[in-house]
Amino acid sequence: MPKRNWLLSLLALTGFWTLTTPVMGQSLLPYTPQFNLEQLEQWGLELAEDAVQLVHFKQYELALSRAKLATQLAPTQHQPWFVLGTLYIQKQEVDQAIEVLQKASSIAPEEAGIRFTLGNAYFQQGNYQAAVTELKQGLVFKPHVITALFDLGNSYLKLRKTTKAIKIYERAIVQEKSFWPAINNIGLIKYEQGDAKTAIENWRSASIIDPAQAEPRLALAVVLYAQGKVEEGLRLGESALELDSRYGELQFLKDNLWGTKLLEDAKIFLAVPKIKSLLKNLDKTSL
Template sequence: MAPRWFNSLAAAPLALALAIGPAASAQALVPYVYVPRAEELEAAGLGIAQAATRLLRLGQADDAARLAGLTVQLLPNDPRGWVLLAEAQLRSNQIKSAGQSLARAKELDPRNPGIWFAEGSLALRDGQPGQAVGLLETGLRFDGKNPGAHFDLGNAHLLLNNPQAALGSFDRASGLRKDFWEAINNQGLVLYELGRNDDAIRRWRRALEINPKAAEPMLALAAALHSRPGDQKEALEMASQALAIEPNYVLDAYQKEQLWGPRLRSSTRVLLENPAIKAAADRANANATGSSDGEDSGEE
């Protein structure tokens, strides 16, 4: 908690006041208030920011937001505090407040690419992909080597039905970070909708080499393989495993939320109708919540 400063002169007990007598009581008492120096305020603010960051790492976003709010009160002209506050507000689902905090951070540091990226991600989450594209592209002019920003830009282009632009952004993201399996997975999503099945299959296999337990490329790959007679056994085994890892992928609405196109969703629907995985599909339907964790939709 932020330090609180009180008057250092406490009120004297009644018995002491009576013992002093009339002469002393006529003297004026001037309370002394300690006013911290600027360096002390800065140190306190940074200490609170560190505590807020630790709480964020522990998943305590509400408490982190409260501490970050104290940070910006102590250091109102430090954009880092406003960015931290915005992140805590985002994670605690205070979307409007997060946007206001980011706007204040950008006023203080308009050339900071991280602020533009955060605003772009917020616009994407708020269902405004067109606005997200402008924000992310501005940030990339300051820092063109941010893989997360390229990934978000690809998702924005996907939502705007610009598959070639999306594919280019995902390619750049995975080129900048070789283990970025989410970007490789999303390349597969685009390629499959473009009818480039073999290329999509290669991307999903590559994503699973990086993360063998990733449910999304596992089920997408299973759907693509299911139409090939020689690959059906592998497809059915893979689909059952994917649904056990993440039951929500049994839901068409969840697939759409994760930016699966109509062609892939149709192939998945055919796969899930196969009697051989009826038990796995039924279990997934029973366990599905329909809530997105943002795994592969660009909310990094």
């Protein structure tokens, strides 16, 4: 919340509290309020900070209203635009987010965080080449940010530049050996390339690193089932779907970058009566 009653202060500053009803016959003198632009800007930056704090408490609408006002009070500072852009992403208003983040980037072109967030927004929009451009530029300033590397790898994967995608994922793994999402996605690529052995190794590794993650476990289950290892595949698949039943939807798998071959195998696996029954029961319990 604001550290001071900024609205009352702003009204006082602009002269609203000095206006009184004139006595009959009194002539009104023209009045121009004197703005302290530096103070207004400071209030804007504080409002941006307040918006961030509200996000922590999931008060997104309140955060959004403060961020919007912050951009009006401090329009030449990148922080309010950055905060507003991230809030638009949270609301899945990607086009507005991109417009605002472009403004932030024009003010502070060397701020890597803005570039990374803009790249993520372009990815969500489906403009993968623009995502690559922004993410690469951000990595020039901060080359070891794992999430940015992962987003860049995903963008290359969407552009079907799989060799570049693997190299970027491997850079992320160098930064953090336990970064399972990159290990998992290399498995996705390898399977589409016909290298099921390496894909299985990757998914087993990802599952060991974080046993609470459904995706690598389900990918492993689907492939093992397709290879005729029915019991192990079903056991792993059931446990994966119990962790996160969203992976029982083909569109969700596609959104998570599963390739054509793996999706075909997943379609067969998810149609198995035992798995269909499990998903139906999981749907009921989630209601």
